[in-house]
Amino acid sequence: MNTIMLVRVLVSTTHPEYRLVLPGDEAAPAIAPHVQSAIDYLGPWREISKDKFDCTDPEHLEAAEDIAAQGAYLRLITADYIGRVAIQPG
Numbered sequence: 001m002n003t004i005m006l007v008r009v010l011v012s013t014t015h016p017e018y019r020l021v022l023p024g025d026e027a028a029p030a031i032a033p034h035v036q037s038a039i040d041y042l043g044p045w046r047e048i049s050k051d052k053f054d055c056t057d058p059e060h061l062e063a064a065e066d067i068a069a070q071g072a073y074l075r076l077i078t079a080d081y082i083g084r085v086a087i088q089p090g
Helices: 033-041 058-070
Strands: 004-012 018-023 045-054 073-077 082-084
Touching (some): 004 058, 018 058, 033 073, 058 073, 058 082
Antiparallel strands (some): 004 045
16 A cells, blocks of 8 residues: 555535545545445535545554545544544445
């Protein structure tokens, strides 16, 4: 896996505690259907930044792994929890 990954970071406009990280290049993998359902459920999204993730950072590596496996990385940011949102198929 490359150590640097260009990404787009989006925020849900209806649930602003959720962030969506998508690959920033045109050759992006398809988003898994169960992940797409969660993205759609969380309403419209607005891009807030473009960034370069350094995959030697554990948080960035987690995002890169999810993007490789399911096409997107969904993150929750609250006072009680910050991290990956696990979405089970089916």
